[in-house]
Amino acid sequence: MPEATPTLTLHTRPTGRCAVLGGCWSAARLADPGQWSKISQTLVLAGSSRGVQWDLLALTRLDHTGAQLLWNTWGRQWPMQLQVNPAQQAMLQRVARFSGAELRLAPMSIGQRFLKLGEQLWLLWDHLLGLLALTGQLLLDLLALVRSPRCGPWRDMSGHLYRIGATALPVTALVGFMIGIVLAYLMSRQLRQFGADTFIVNILGIGLIRELGPMLAAILIAGRSGSAITAQIGVMRVTEELDAMRVMGIAQGYRLVLPRALACAVAMPLISVWTTLAALLGGMLAADAVLGVTPAYFFATLPRAVEIGNLWLALGKSMVFGVLIALVGCHYGLRVKPNTESLGQGTTASVVTSITVVLLVDALFAVVFKNVGI
Amino acid sequence: MNTRRAVVEIDKLWSVFHSRGVDTVVHQDLSLRIAAGELLSVVGGSGSGKTVLLRQLLGLETPARGRVTVLGADASRMGRAGAASRVGMLFQHGALFSAFSVLDNIAFPLRELKTLPADLVRDAAMVKLRMVGLEASAAHKMPADLSGGMVKRAALARALIMDPPLLLLDEPTAGLDPGSADAFCALLKSLHQELNLTVVMVTHDLDTLLALSTRIAVVADKHIVAEGTAAQVMAQPHPFIQAYFWGERGQRARALLHDSSKAG
Numbered sequence: 001m002p003e004a005t006p007t008l009t010l011h012t013r014p015t016g017r018c019a020v021l022g023g024c025w026s027a028a029r030l031a032d033p034g035q036w037s038k039i040s041q042t043l044v045l046a047g048s049s050r051g052v053q054w055d056l057l058a059l060t061r062l063d064h065t066g067a068q069l070l071w072n073t074w075g076r077q078w079p080m081q082l083q084v085n086p087a088q089q090a091m092l093q094r095v096a097r098f099s100g101a102e103l104r105l106a107p108m109s110i111g112q113r114f115l116k117l118g119e120q121l122w123l124l125w126d127h128l129l130g131l132l133a134l135t136g137q138l139l140l141d142l143l144a145l146v147r148s149p150r151c152g153p154w155r156d157m158s159g160h161l162y163r164i165g166a167t168a169l170p171v172t173a174l175v176g177f178m179i180g181i182v183l184a185y186l187m188s189r190q191l192r193q194f195g196a197d198t199f200i201v202n203i204l205g206i207g208l209i210r211e212l213g214p215m216l217a218a219i220l221i222a223g224r225s226g227s228a229i230t231a232q233i234g235v236m237r238v239t240e241e242l243d244a245m246r247v248m249g250i251a252q253g254y255r256l257v258l259p260r261a262l263a264c265a266v267a268m269p270l271i272s273v274w275t276t277l278a279a280l281l282g283g284m285l286a287a288d289a290v291l292g293v294t295p296a297y298f299f300a301t302l303p304r305a306v307e308i309g310n311l312w313l314a315l316g317k318s319m320v321f322g323v324l325i326a327l328v329g330c331h332y333g334l335r336v337k338p339n340t341e342s343l344g345q346g347t348t349a350s351v352v353t354s355i356t357v358v359l360l361v362d363a364l365f366a367v368v369f370k371n372v373g374i
Numbered sequence: 375m376n377t378r379r380a381v382v383e384i385d386k387l388w389s390v391f392h393s394r395g396v397d398t399v400v401h402q403d404l405s406l407r408i409a410a411g412e413l414l415s416v417v418g419g420s421g422s423g424k425t426v427l428l429r430q431l432l433g434l435e436t437p438a439r440g441r442v443t444v445l446g447a448d449a450s451r452m453g454r455a456g457a458a459s460r461v462g463m464l465f466q467h468g469a470l471f472s473a474f475s476v477l478d479n480i481a482f483p484l485r486e487l488k489t490l491p492a493d494l495v496r497d498a499a500m501v502k503l504r505m506v507g508l509e510a511s512a513a514h515k516m517p518a519d520l521s522g523g524m525v526k527r528a529a530l531a532r533a534l535i536m537d538p539p540l541l542l543l544d545e546p547t548a549g550l551d552p553g554s555a556d557a558f559c560a561l562l563k564s565l566h567q568e569l570n571l572t573v574v575m576v577t578h579d580l581d582t583l584l585a586l587s588t589r590i591a592v593v594a595d596k597h598i599v600a601e602g603t604a605a606q607v608m609a610q611p612h613p614f615i616q617a618y619f620w621g622e623r624g625q626r627a628r629a630l631l632h633d634s635s636k637a638g
Binding site: 033100341 | 459471472473484487488489490491493494497498500501502504505510514516517518535536537568
């Protein structure tokens with residue numbers, strides 16, 4: 001049954017001006033853009049003039065939204081002359097009864113905004129303390145694990161190792177390979193100007209093994225597994241699984257944080273080496289194609305160009321990155337509040353923070369170990 | 375009763391689920407007619423397909439065979455634009471959008487129309503908020519800060535915002551304490567009468583069932599085994615009905631029925 005379009009016409013009768021409503025005054029029909037502009041204009045006109053008679057008898061339907069519209073037009077009081085049937089009367093009375101001043105939230109004053117700024121600072125401090133506490137707890141849990149390795153969460157850990165490490169191999173290899181090619185091509189143009197073609201091995205070797213390989217791997221894993229860790233733990237909060245664990249007396253640090261941190265610590269150096277290898281392969285092929293530096297020469301020169309210290313540094317760095325990514329992921333996951341918005345915010349914050357932390361720590365490594373391997 | 379316009383007509387419905395190559399038949403030749411103004415309760419054991427029946431009415435499931443007609447149109451058309459003005463659904467856990475405040479949740483379907491001015495939308499939402507018995511101060515709370523009873527009320531207000539003629543309730547009193555459940559029942563009863571709604575309710579709770587229903591349909595053995603008033607249904611010999619109405623809680627149910635017939 002198609003409902004009639006809502007209408008509103010102003011007549012001048014011998015008794016005075018009269019607003020006649022017709023059709024279906026329901027939210028869905030009123031919201032039709034064509035109808036709404038006409039009706040709202042006529043309503044303003046009818047509402048502004050005094051002593052208008054309102055005739056609702058021709059309406060086929062009046063819902064709460066329609067009644068609210070009329071009530072607001074009347075200035076939240078009954079008009080002097082109104083013709084309605086009992087059902088419409090009841091509808092209008094209900095709206096009149098339940099309508100009232102809404103409690104509006106007061107806008108924030110300047111003082112409150114200033115205090116809000118301070119709150120943000122405290123929040124940052126809170127995050128730092130939280131991360132510190134998590135790190136401390138991780139050390140204690142590690143100690144407990146060393147004391148009784150048989151009770152360790154090994155099954156969890158192997159699962160995370162597979163998910164964080166093994167499944168990340170294709171994407172890290174692809175990205176590494178591409179970066180290697182790009183780097184070799186860019187460098188070759190510059191090196192050719194000086195006739196220093198053979199130094200491509202040194203540049204690729206040091207650059208990829210010491211810096212780019214671990215960094216690329218860490219950023220990819222932060223985006224891939226850091227977000228997964230936060231989302232996983234966050235959903236456990238939303239579905240009250242975390243509360244259930246606490247009630248059962250299962251330590252969250254030992255069962256949730258430790259396996260992830262250990263898995264990341266083990267997987268990250270391996271992925272870093274894997275990415276570096278892929279990048280070196282890409283660089284080697286590109287160098288062969290552009291500069292004519294043969295793979296045989298590449299293999300022969302690489303050990304002389306890059307000291308073994310660089311490799312140890314890269315491995316150590318990657319392990320630290322892995323632990324940091326897992327810790328930041330767990331930290332934000334455990335702080336998710338049980339609603340969907342908080343879950344999204346937590347995951348975003350986790351990825352952004354872990355990438356930032358990785359970059360900061362990498363800079364720290366560069367400064368502290370400036371004498372190693374170069 | 376049957377002379378009134380039918381709001382819902384289910385004709386020889388088959389609901390079948392496929393899982394790992396196995397077909398599970400939930401409904402088999404299930405027929406049911408719900409007239410305007412009724413408050414029909416669907417009861418049945420766990421896994422008897424009550425919620426699937428509600429989902430069929432909402433067009434969230436597709437019939438394997440048979441037809442489901444809601445408000446004169448095929449149920450598969452329910453989920454289209456403007457669905458909120460045809461049917462309101464109160465989900466078991468409210469299904470409030472956790473990112474929005476209560477008022478924004480209630481106003482959501484109205485806002486989606488895009489045309490109505492913000493003031494009108496807020497006023498209309500406030501009226502619904504008060505109509506379901508919430509305080510004005512609840513308007514700016516987030517769903518996570520509400521008690522179970524308040525969540526149900528806010529969800530009910532959202533279901534009713536477009537004044538749909540048909541309201542579906544999935545376990546409306548589940549998870550509420552007896553006091554809150556009684557209050558919510560009273561609210562549903564008054565809204566059913568005042569707003570002239572047709573209500574379809576799925577419930578396990580015998581008190582809710584007897585307090586609210588104008589008619590009861592019992593789902594068992596994949597179809598409707600009995601329908602009618604509480605007294606008519608309770609007189610049926612089907613084993614599920616005997617166990618449900620005359621089991622441990624039988625005494626209480628009979629007392630309630632006795633009370634309500636005296637009051638009526």
